[in-house]
Structures are given as C-alpha cells and as structure tokens.
Amino acid sequence: MKIVAVVLSGGAGTRLWPASRQAHPKPFMRLGESSLLLQAVQRGHACGSDDVVIVTNQEHVHLTRTELKQASPSIRVHYVLEPVGRNTAPAIALAAMHCDKTYGPDTVMVVLPADHLIPDNEAFVANALEAAALAREKNLVVFGIGPTSPETAFGYIEVEHVSRKSQPILKFVEKPDLATAQSYLATGRFYWNSGMFCFTARSILDALSQHSPETASSARRVFDHASSNGDATHFDNALFGTMPDISIDYAVMERARNTWVVPARFGWSDVGSWPAVADAHPADSVGNTFATDVVALDTTGSHVQVESHGTKVVAMVGVKDLVVVDTPDALLVAHKASAQNVKRVVDILKSRGHASTHLPASVHRPWGTYATLKEEEGYKVKRITVSPGGSLSLQYHHHRSEHWVVVQGSARVQIGEREFLTEPGQSRYIPKGEKHRLTNVGSDELVLIEVQCGSYLGEDDIVRLADCYGRV
Amino acid sequence: MKIVAVVLSGGAGTRLWPASRQAHPKPFMRLGESSLLLQAVQRGHACGSDDVVIVTNQEHVHLTRTELKQASPSIRVHYVLEPVGRNTAPAIALAAMHCDKTYGPDTVMVVLPADHLIPDNEAFVANALEAAALAREKNLVVFGIGPTSPETAFGYIEVEHVSRKSQPILKFVEKPDLATAQSYLATGRFYWNSGMFCFTARSILDALSQHSPETASSARRVFDHASSNGDATHFDNALFGTMPDISIDYAVMERARNTWVVPARFGWSDVGSWPAVADAHPADSVGNTFATDVVALDTTGSHVQVESHGTKVVAMVGVKDLVVVDTPDALLVAHKASAQNVKRVVDILKSRGHASTHLPASVHRPWGTYATLKEEEGYKVKRITVSPGGSLSLQYHHHRSEHWVVVQGSARVQIGEREFLTEPGQSRYIPKGEKHRLTNVGSDELVLIEVQCGSYLGEDDIVRLADCYGRV
Structure with a gap:
C-alpha cells in the first residue's frame, strides 16, 4: 500500500498578523521545535510516506524549499505550484492527478493542512493507518475532532454517536452560529471537521467527477496543460483561474455517501488565532x-x-x-x-497599502534574506544574508549606489567586469548604473550590511541581467 | 525688582520608562510643542527673567545645551552643575548663593521644576508676579494647587480655608496615605504642594541658616570652592557629597513661619506617570x-x-x-x-543591568547623537548625526575597524594624517588602531551610517587624543 502525504500549504493566517504575513504566512510560523509546515511534512513522512506532495502558491516555493532543507533526507518532495489560491477542491484534485499519474490510482493520499499543530506524531500515525485501511476500501475518510467547545470557526460532522471508533458519516454541516454549535455539542452526535482527509487518488477523482464535474473537468484541463520542471509542477495562469473556488467539503464530502470519520486520538489545534x-x-x-x-x-x-x-x-x-x-x-x-x-x-x-500585511520584517529570497534596518529620505540600510553557495542576480540599479560591508562569511563581489573576494571588515562600493553580483563563496552564512544611497530606493529599481533562480 | 528663574532639572522620571531614562530623563521628554525643560525655561523667561539658572547633573549639561538652542535668544542661561543628585535644599541653596553673588541679595528667585507641564504661560505669569510681590516682603512663597483628588504622591499645605487668594500657610504636611488624603480633601483646608517656590536669595539663605544650619554651612563650603567656567559653575565632587540629602520642604518650609501660599490659577501637571x-x-x-x-x-x-x-x-x-x-x-x-x-x-x-534603564535608543553627545540599529556577534551598525560645526574627538580604537557611509550633509574625515571631504553616497574606512576624526563642515545636519567590525565593540574602546568638548 503506497501512502503519499499531500500537504496543503495555502492558509494565509491573517488572524496571526503581524507574525504571519502574505509573503511569510502561517505555515512558516515556528511553533515548538520548527515551523508548522516542516512539522506537517514530518508528520506525513511518519505515516510511511517517503513521497510528500506540497500544494502551495508559486510565490512561496523558494521559502518552502529553504524551510524543507531541515526535513528528513529520505523525504522526496514534489511541489504542485498554484499561480493563485483556489480553495481545497482544485488543490486536492490536482494533487490526486499527480499521485494517480506518478504512483498509481490506488495510492493512498493523506491530506494534511500545513498550518495545524499536532504535538504527538505517534498517536497521529496510528490514526492515519486506520484511515488508510478505510481509504483502501474506497471510502472517503475525514479526521474528526471530539469537540470541547461550541466553535463557530469549524464545520461539523454528524454521526450516530460520537465515540472513539471510526464510523460512517451521516452528514457534513457548515460552520454553525453559536446557538447551533451549542445545540450540536449537546446532542453528542457531532465532531469538528479537522480538514484532514484520507482517500485513494482514484476514489477522490471518481467522487469529484460524480459530485462536482465542473471541478473535475477544469482541473483535468489544467493538469493536462501543466509543465513539469524537475520536482515541481507548474500550471498555466489563465487556465488555472477557470477552476471554481470551492472547498473539498462542499464539492465532494457533503454529497458523497461513502464518507467515514476517524476520530482523532491525538492533540490537535488549527492554530486559528x-x-x-x-x-x-x-x-x-x-x-x-x-x-x-x-x-x-x-x-x-x-x-x-x-x-x-x-x-x-x-x-x-x-x-x-x-x-x-x-x-x-x-x-x-x-x-x-x-x-x-x-x-x-x-x-x-x-486597504491602506501598509507593507506589514505583505512583507515580513525579514524577507526571504532564494539566495537568503534581507531586512531593512533603517530608511529615511535619500538612504536605506539593510542587513543581507546569503546562504552558502547562494548568489544574487547579476544586476544594476538606475537610481542608487550601494555600499556593502561584509560582517560575516566570505563574499565574491563582481563589479563591472572585475571580481573581489570580500571578507569581514571589508567593503565594496557599487556606483549607480554599474552591474554587480554578490555570491557566498564560504561554507558559512554570509552576512553584510548594505547602505543604499539615492533619490529612489524602491525594490523595483533592479535590472536583472542573469540569475541562478530563473528570475530574469 | 530683579527676577531670576531657577529651573531644577533633576527628576529621573522612572515612572515614565521607557521614554524617560537616566541619560535622557523626564525633563527632556517632548510634550506638546517642545520638551518639558524648554517649556520651564520659557515659562521663567515669561515672568520677566532674562537670566535663567539651571541646576542639573553635570552628566546632562551637553544635552541641556542642545535642548536650549531652541530657547528665546534673549535668555542668558547659567548652569549650576551637580556631580550627584542631592535633593532640593542643597540645589536651591547653591542657586541662591549664585543669585546673591551675581545679581544681589534682593533678587527674586522663581523656582521651577523642569518636569512640570503648565500649558498656559500667561496665567502662570500673573500668579508668579503676585508671588514675587510677596517674596519682596521677605516671605517664602509656595504655589499651591487646588486638589481635585486624594493624591498620595504630593505633600499638602494647610490653610484657614482654600480660596483663590494668597494667604499665610498654617502647616506643611508630607505625602499622606489615601485615607488621610481623603480627609484632607473633605476639610477644604488643603492645597497640593506644587514644588514651585518664590523668595529672595537673602530670605531663603537666611531661612536655611536658621532652620537647617548644616545644609547652609555645607552648601556655603561647596559654593566657596566652586569653579566658574564661562556660563557654568562646577563643584568639587567630594565636598558636594558632604551636603545632606534633604528637601527644601523639610529643611525650611515646614519649619519657617513666614510662608505663604499662592493658589495656582493655571492648569498644572507634574506629569508623574x-x-x-x-x-x-x-x-x-x-x-x-x-x-x-x-x-x-x-x-x-x-x-x-x-x-x-x-x-x-x-x-x-x-x-x-x-x-x-x-x-x-x-x-x-x-x-x-x-x-x-x-x-x-x-x-x-x-538590578539586571539592562541598558534600557540608562541609555535612550538615541544617545546624545555634545556633537550630536547616535543610535544602534543592529548589533550581533562581530559587528554593530549605528546611525550617527553630527550638528553643524560639531566634531567628534580625535580618537582610535584597539579592537574595531569602522566604515562610515555619509548619507546626508558634508563631512571632513581625518584618517591618520590625511583629511577627506566626504559627501552623501561616499564612504571612508578606518582601520583598527588608526587615529581618526569626524567633523561636520556643512550647514545641515550630517548623517552617517557606521559599521563597526571587531571582536570587542564596547563604547569604552575609545582612546581620545583631542576633543573640543574637554573630554580627553
């Protein structure tokens, strides 16, 4: 039985601002030992899945790659890269098509949101294997959480009687108001819908075709026009936008008859606020x-x-x-x-265009990070880090000169046609309009202080001539 | 009638941390248009005093001078510089001796704490002139505030009946507990003691001799050994420490019989918290x-x-x-x-030695300011400003090199025996152990970013060879 973890890394987590931001959303928040994302990947791996499929926005692929450098080396990650967010049904459909094609239709998909906290992996794995067994019997399985309060932020799952055993689902219900949630709790017939699922690729694709044919057919068209690039699947932007914005609950689970709930016997939080x-x-x-x-x-x-x-x-x-x-x-x-x-x-x-909703204080780039330490009329001071082997694009600026003072590590600095090795305590000057490039040639992280001077200091004053990360 | 404002600039304002800090205390806090200190000086000036005596810690003299550059040009400031804080009786005694000697014994002193807020100067002046008239009749006058709540942070002044007219004081009482304060309010016989006073130099010196002879004689000894340096009086550290730590209320006002209260007919706050x-x-x-x-x-x-x-x-x-x-x-x-x-x-x-109790985020120096933007192992980034004409000491460091990038204004940078004009966008490098000096040669503020690199980056790694401000 082939198991593949599918990690849905889409949540914005605006309720966790200012730690969570559009360019550094909730899955990247560190909680406990590591980020929620890394924990989700390791959790999937613990279920026996060496292959992990991550569905995420293409904007976050570099940040995700950096984060997953810390994952177990036996994990093979495949990236399904969304040009825009399109809710869970399209995401799961595309992941299922990838699994179907790559690992076969009977692959058991364990679908895990990247922004949940489950401290006990062992307890989770026991539950997941139970779910996987049910999934092999062609069921669509959801993990249910025994409710401890009348939450209005979750959907609910109705069964005959809440127990510690798996059972068929009678009904899915959407997020209730408080009074309804209280009445649900009183009946002893409801679980919270965790948003974690388990099914075979074939089962979910069949269910999509049956219950949400529009999603199934548009996703098929998007998938058939996808391009693969090593470990990543890219989609056509325009085609992608034709898929409906619909959740897997609404598209399939509420309508299907072969749905089962596996009650979670592990601690769980959606870290919602x-x-x-x-x-x-x-x-x-x-x-x-x-x-x-x-x-x-x-x-x-x-x-x-x-x-x-x-x-x-x-x-x-x-x-x-x-x-x-x-x-x-x-x-x-x-x-x-x-x-x-x-x-x-x-x-x-x-609505005010405030940067704090989008960019984190420390901005991640494929080569490392930068943080603005100070900005005033005419100048900006940044702290820049470059990972070992990392290299910024060969570039120039129309409106600013730059001073680079290396404070840690070893840099190769190209200015015009010349190259300079630059070590801690040394600096380089890049005149306005001069092409330049920064590369970390050491084995440690490179840290430098950049002082930009000029009349315009926007991030968009950058002309890229060459780039290792395909950004020209 | 010669009136001289005496501004007591001693309050630490620890209740206003983290805005108020030991090296940037409460009088320097901006509230409204300007700092409380500048407002106090202007208030004294408005009473008809072109001469203002400021009693302050010698540690704050540069900061005070910088702050008072914005004061009316017709104000002549004299600085009475305390090596350590010694409460109000010694401070007033020394100020009175200075007034006695410089302006004559009949000089009317209007004593103003530097950290009070009185938004309406005109109303204050009317009150102060009333107090000055009483002071000329050899009275010791205190400004009383009509109490609006049972404050326990103030001393109280008892009179026959609180009214809007000046009257003799029956009794001074120390800060009460809440129940006592409540009973005071109920009687209608009490003012708050504002800590603002008015008397002639002769009256207060006589009263000190009579009621606190130890304060009077030790202050006289300190004053007789003082050295004058232009607009500042400096004292011998050891002698200064022999004066008792005692308030003017306790040393004189509580014991004297010729005390009057002038009820404040102006808005007042001690900005206590x-x-x-x-x-x-x-x-x-x-x-x-x-x-x-x-x-x-x-x-x-x-x-x-x-x-x-x-x-x-x-x-x-x-x-x-x-x-x-x-x-x-x-x-x-x-x-x-x-x-x-x-x-x-x-x-x-x-007790933990945390810097935030002492140094402000932006540290004032006689030549300007500096703020640390970032500090990590091996390096520190500062933003440095130098006032027009300002010059740092000629200095060198044992343990660090420095990069200076000018981002505003014009600098003359001496490195070793050479000098370089340095303009925005240009930088200079100062090797470890090399003597150097920075001077603002422009008419605007000079702003530069300094990147220090080295194994030790403490402020004490500075060897001064020459200094315009007498700090060698």
Missing part, C-alpha cells in the same frame, strides 16, 4: 506564555512574543489576558477575547 | 490618546506612543485603559491603574 498560539506554549503558574524576555508585574493569562532587530525587553504591568506581538514594523496589543478581530486589522491595513 | 502624559494629549471621543499611527478596534481610554527606527504601526484590539510605549529596545504595556508600578519595572531592570 493568537489564543491558540498561546495555548501551544508552556504557561507559567498564572497562565502567562512568554516567548521572549518579559518583566511582568500583576500580569496573568497573557502571551508575548517579539521579533526585533536587537535585544528587546517587554514590561507588562497590571494586565490580564492580553496578546502582545511585536515586530520591527508592527505591534499588536489585543485582548484574547477579541483575537478574531485581528483579521479586521489586516483588512484595514491592506 | 503615564496617565498624566495621556491626559496631556488631546483625546478622541472614546478617550484614546494616540501619539502615533494606530489601528484601534473596540479600544477605549488607551495611550500609545512609539519611538522607532522606521515607520511602525500599532494595532489595538479590544483593550481598555492601557498605556503602550514602544522604543527600539524596550516595550511597555501597562494598565493605567497600575502605572505607578512602572518604577518597579525599572528597579528590576536596573
């Missing part, structure tokens, strides 16, 4: 979860995390049940009871 | 006072201010009556009701 992040941290005796240096007086039930350019202390005085998340360009102070409204903050900032 | 700072800002319809870019949802009665290296947005969600003060190296989140406890935070951080 800041209180859930707090719950995932060890708390002190008064319920505080501090992921940073905090001086707390008369403070209880509060969560604090900081991401800053230097060492920063936080003082909390006489407060209760707050979430404080600090980054260099945005600070959130929210009451836990209002944490869902962080999404509205992001909407407001987006 | 963050809620007082909030009160000094215009509030929106739900009581928020935002001194920065804030997105607020369901948030009331809260104060937010930010001091950062770039533009930073703050989101407040579902909170009430909070104070949020953000700086690059420290963030405070406090409930207004607990704002007095910020002092305890500072005590805790001091």
Whole structure:
C-alpha cells in the first residue's frame, strides 16, 4: 500500500498578523521545535510516506524549499505550484492527478493542512493507518475532532454517536452560529471537521467527477496543460483561474455517501488565532506564555512574543489576558477575547497599502534574506544574508549606489567586469548604473550590511541581467 | 525688582520608562510643542527673567545645551552643575548663593521644576508676579494647587480655608496615605504642594541658616570652592557629597513661619506617570490618546506612543485603559491603574543591568547623537548625526575597524594624517588602531551610517587624543 502525504500549504493566517504575513504566512510560523509546515511534512513522512506532495502558491516555493532543507533526507518532495489560491477542491484534485499519474490510482493520499499543530506524531500515525485501511476500501475518510467547545470557526460532522471508533458519516454541516454549535455539542452526535482527509487518488477523482464535474473537468484541463520542471509542477495562469473556488467539503464530502470519520486520538489545534498560539506554549503558574524576555508585574493569562532587530525587553504591568506581538514594523496589543478581530486589522491595513500585511520584517529570497534596518529620505540600510553557495542576480540599479560591508562569511563581489573576494571588515562600493553580483563563496552564512544611497530606493529599481533562480 | 528663574532639572522620571531614562530623563521628554525643560525655561523667561539658572547633573549639561538652542535668544542661561543628585535644599541653596553673588541679595528667585507641564504661560505669569510681590516682603512663597483628588504622591499645605487668594500657610504636611488624603480633601483646608517656590536669595539663605544650619554651612563650603567656567559653575565632587540629602520642604518650609501660599490659577501637571502624559494629549471621543499611527478596534481610554527606527504601526484590539510605549529596545504595556508600578519595572531592570534603564535608543553627545540599529556577534551598525560645526574627538580604537557611509550633509574625515571631504553616497574606512576624526563642515545636519567590525565593540574602546568638548 503506497501512502503519499499531500500537504496543503495555502492558509494565509491573517488572524496571526503581524507574525504571519502574505509573503511569510502561517505555515512558516515556528511553533515548538520548527515551523508548522516542516512539522506537517514530518508528520506525513511518519505515516510511511517517503513521497510528500506540497500544494502551495508559486510565490512561496523558494521559502518552502529553504524551510524543507531541515526535513528528513529520505523525504522526496514534489511541489504542485498554484499561480493563485483556489480553495481545497482544485488543490486536492490536482494533487490526486499527480499521485494517480506518478504512483498509481490506488495510492493512498493523506491530506494534511500545513498550518495545524499536532504535538504527538505517534498517536497521529496510528490514526492515519486506520484511515488508510478505510481509504483502501474506497471510502472517503475525514479526521474528526471530539469537540470541547461550541466553535463557530469549524464545520461539523454528524454521526450516530460520537465515540472513539471510526464510523460512517451521516452528514457534513457548515460552520454553525453559536446557538447551533451549542445545540450540536449537546446532542453528542457531532465532531469538528479537522480538514484532514484520507482517500485513494482514484476514489477522490471518481467522487469529484460524480459530485462536482465542473471541478473535475477544469482541473483535468489544467493538469493536462501543466509543465513539469524537475520536482515541481507548474500550471498555466489563465487556465488555472477557470477552476471554481470551492472547498473539498462542499464539492465532494457533503454529497458523497461513502464518507467515514476517524476520530482523532491525538492533540490537535488549527492554530486559528493568537489564543491558540498561546495555548501551544508552556504557561507559567498564572497562565502567562512568554516567548521572549518579559518583566511582568500583576500580569496573568497573557502571551508575548517579539521579533526585533536587537535585544528587546517587554514590561507588562497590571494586565490580564492580553496578546502582545511585536515586530520591527508592527505591534499588536489585543485582548484574547477579541483575537478574531485581528483579521479586521489586516483588512484595514491592506486597504491602506501598509507593507506589514505583505512583507515580513525579514524577507526571504532564494539566495537568503534581507531586512531593512533603517530608511529615511535619500538612504536605506539593510542587513543581507546569503546562504552558502547562494548568489544574487547579476544586476544594476538606475537610481542608487550601494555600499556593502561584509560582517560575516566570505563574499565574491563582481563589479563591472572585475571580481573581489570580500571578507569581514571589508567593503565594496557599487556606483549607480554599474552591474554587480554578490555570491557566498564560504561554507558559512554570509552576512553584510548594505547602505543604499539615492533619490529612489524602491525594490523595483533592479535590472536583472542573469540569475541562478530563473528570475530574469 | 530683579527676577531670576531657577529651573531644577533633576527628576529621573522612572515612572515614565521607557521614554524617560537616566541619560535622557523626564525633563527632556517632548510634550506638546517642545520638551518639558524648554517649556520651564520659557515659562521663567515669561515672568520677566532674562537670566535663567539651571541646576542639573553635570552628566546632562551637553544635552541641556542642545535642548536650549531652541530657547528665546534673549535668555542668558547659567548652569549650576551637580556631580550627584542631592535633593532640593542643597540645589536651591547653591542657586541662591549664585543669585546673591551675581545679581544681589534682593533678587527674586522663581523656582521651577523642569518636569512640570503648565500649558498656559500667561496665567502662570500673573500668579508668579503676585508671588514675587510677596517674596519682596521677605516671605517664602509656595504655589499651591487646588486638589481635585486624594493624591498620595504630593505633600499638602494647610490653610484657614482654600480660596483663590494668597494667604499665610498654617502647616506643611508630607505625602499622606489615601485615607488621610481623603480627609484632607473633605476639610477644604488643603492645597497640593506644587514644588514651585518664590523668595529672595537673602530670605531663603537666611531661612536655611536658621532652620537647617548644616545644609547652609555645607552648601556655603561647596559654593566657596566652586569653579566658574564661562556660563557654568562646577563643584568639587567630594565636598558636594558632604551636603545632606534633604528637601527644601523639610529643611525650611515646614519649619519657617513666614510662608505663604499662592493658589495656582493655571492648569498644572507634574506629569508623574503615564496617565498624566495621556491626559496631556488631546483625546478622541472614546478617550484614546494616540501619539502615533494606530489601528484601534473596540479600544477605549488607551495611550500609545512609539519611538522607532522606521515607520511602525500599532494595532489595538479590544483593550481598555492601557498605556503602550514602544522604543527600539524596550516595550511597555501597562494598565493605567497600575502605572505607578512602572518604577518597579525599572528597579528590576536596573538590578539586571539592562541598558534600557540608562541609555535612550538615541544617545546624545555634545556633537550630536547616535543610535544602534543592529548589533550581533562581530559587528554593530549605528546611525550617527553630527550638528553643524560639531566634531567628534580625535580618537582610535584597539579592537574595531569602522566604515562610515555619509548619507546626508558634508563631512571632513581625518584618517591618520590625511583629511577627506566626504559627501552623501561616499564612504571612508578606518582601520583598527588608526587615529581618526569626524567633523561636520556643512550647514545641515550630517548623517552617517557606521559599521563597526571587531571582536570587542564596547563604547569604552575609545582612546581620545583631542576633543573640543574637554573630554580627553
């Protein structure tokens, strides 16, 4: 029985702003030992899947590759790259077509969102194998979570009686209002829909054809026009946009008859908002979860995390049940009871075009990262890191000169037709209009401070002449 | 009648951390148009005093001079520089001796703490002239504030009946507990003691001799051994330390019989803690006072201010009556009701040796300022500003090299025996151990980015060979 983990890495996680941003979304958030994404990949691997299919936005492929350098070396990752987000039905359809074609129609797909937290992999694997056995019997399986509160953020699954055993599903129901959720809990007949599934490629493709033929046929057209590039499948942008924006629950699960629920016997969180992040941290005796240096007086039930350019202390005085998340360009102070409204903050900032909704304080590039330390009229100071072997594109700028001071590692700096080895404490000057290139030729990370001077300092003043990452 | 304003610039303002710090204390905090210190000097000037005496710690003289460049040009400032803080009685004694000697014994001194907020100068002046008339009649006058709440942070002044007219004082009482303060308010016989005084130099010196002869004689000894250096009086450190640490209230006012109160007919705040700072800002319809870019949802009665290296947005969600003060190296989140406890935070951080209690994010020097943008193993990045005509000392470092990139203004850079004019977009390299000097030769502020590289980057690795500000 071939098992393949399919990791859906699409969630934006706007409720987790300012840590989660469009260019550095929730799956990349570190919670515990590693990012949620890496944990999801390792979880899939633990089910016996050496092949992992990741469906993600093509914008995030470099960041994902960087993140997965830390994954077990026996894992083979295949990237299914979406030009735009199109909900779970198209994503699962394309992943299923890839599995069908590559590993055969009877491949058991374990579908895992990349932004869930499941601390106990062993318990998960036991459940997953149970689900896989049901999937081989042509069932469409969903993992159900025993509800502990009348959540309105989840869909629900109705069965005869909630128990610890797998059973056929009577009905899927959409996210309820609070009163309905409370009534569901009272009946003892409902699970939360976890969004984790298990089925064979053939079963889900058959079900899609039967219950959502439009999704099935448009996805087939998109897949048939895909181009493969090593470990990645790319799609045609225009064709991709013709697929309906529809969830797998609505497209298939609510309509199919061969659906089963496997009740989760593992701890699970969808890390949907800041209180859930707090719950995932060890708390002190008064319920505080501090992921940073905090001086707390008369403070209880509060969560604090900081991401800053230097060492920063936080003082909390006489407060209760707050979430404080600090980054260099945005600070959130929210009451836990209002944490869902962080999404509205992001909407407001987006409408203003505020960069903090899109770019993280440290921006990832295929070659490394950059962070802006200071920007004022006429100049900008960045800290740039380049991974070993990494190389920025050969480029020039119309409107700015640049000074590079290497502070760690070894750089080869090309300026015009000349090349210079540049070591810590040494600097290079790149005049406006001069072509240049930066390469890490050492075995450690290269760190340099860049001072840009000029009348215009936008990221778009960059003319690429050559690039290792296909960005010319 | 010669009037001289005496500004006592000694308050640490630890309750206003992290905006107020030992090297950048409360008088330098900007509230409204300018710093509290500048406002106090202008207030004294408005009373008809062209001569202003500032008693302050010698550590703050450069910062004070820089701040007072914005004062009315007709003001002549004299600096009485304390090597250590020694409470108000010694400070007033030394200021009185200076006034006695320089302007004559009948000089009327208007004593103003540098960290109070009085928005209406005109109303203040009318009161001050009334106080000056009483002072000429050999009275010791204190400004009393009509109490609006049972404050426990102030001393109280008892009279026959609180009214809008000046009257003799029956009794000074020390800071009461809450119950006592409440009973004071109920009687209608008490003012708050504002800490602002008015008397002639002769009256207060006589009163000191009579009621606190030890203070008078030790201050006389300190003053007789003082050295004058242009507009500043310096004292012998060891002698200075022999003066008692005693307030003018305790040393004189509580014991003297010729004390009068002038009731303040002006708005007044001692800006004692963050809620007082909030009160000094215009509030929106739900009581928020935002001194920065804030997105607020369901948030009331809260104060937010930010001091950062770039533009930073703050989101407040579902909170009430909070104070949020953000700086690059420290963030405070406090409930207004607990704002007095910020002092305890500072005590805790001091005991840990945390820099945020001492140095501000932007450190003032006689030649300008510096701020650390980033510090990691092996390097440090600073933003340095130099005022027009300003010049750093001729210096060298044992353990670090430096790169200077000029981003605004014009610099003359001496390296070894050579000098280089350096303009925006140009850089200079100073090898480890090489003597160097930076001078602003333009008419605008000079701004440069410094990248230090080396194994040790402490501020104490500086060997000064020559200095315009007497720091060799």
